[in-house]
Amino acid sequence: MDKFMQAAIDEAKLGLAEGGIPIGSVLVHNGEIIGRGHNKRVQSGSPILHGEMDALENAGRQPARVYKESTLYTTLSPCSMCSGTILLYGIPKVVIGENQTFMGEESLLTSRGVNAQVLHNQECITLMNDFIRDKPELWNEDIGE
């Protein structure tokens, strides 16, 4: 298992333990994690802190160059908000745990030149399947449905 995807999964599990939505993300630059995050809808009452957004927020203000040399790891296919953020900052590569329980804007990312790699990771799939089964209303809220 890629250690960075493992770190994203650890974030997802941390979110679940907090009563939240189990999606985690890490931003990696030069082989180091510069931001970790997980979905904070429940914990912070936030409609914008998806896992990817929380990782970027926790990385803080970075020069444009850093984003353009970084890879974002996320346990779930990034939605249009998170994909738009990847495009804003020109993050060139996204490693995605799975896209079976939710297909985000991978086509948009790819069409704009982002390298989107999907791992089809079983642990990520199970985390989301269990969560969607247990709290469907919360999941629908998170994806605007």
Next chain:
Amino acid sequence: MDKFMQAAIDEAKLGLAEGGIPIGSVLVHNGEIIGRGHNKRVQSGSPILHGEMDALENAGRQPARVYKESTLYTTLSPCSMCSGTILLYGIPKVVIGENQTFMGEESLLTSRGVNAQVLHNQECITLMNDFIRDKPELWNEDIGE
């Protein structure tokens, strides 16, 4: 002047007075402002709190129905992050102060059925022109350049 665009401009000016980037936004539902915000890059050290994102964050968790009945007012053409967020939540209409100093993802929004109306408001244009002239590095950071 539309009172909701005026409220967005007031937010932009508040941000400027705080030493921040002068972009403001309000989310309007059923003729009432349910969230106000302005860019907080400087004030909160945040790479994700653009004006639109801050307005949504301040509106808090809303049912999907509310977003789908709302209009987002923003002083500047929404970047890919903010446009992706508009798409995530299915906000059907965006009223934009100006797109002369920065052209966001209006084409993407329109292609997905969002009604994007541009006011070409001179006060919004002047706010941004003055800001970009005075703090070009800060502005470039905000748009990932």
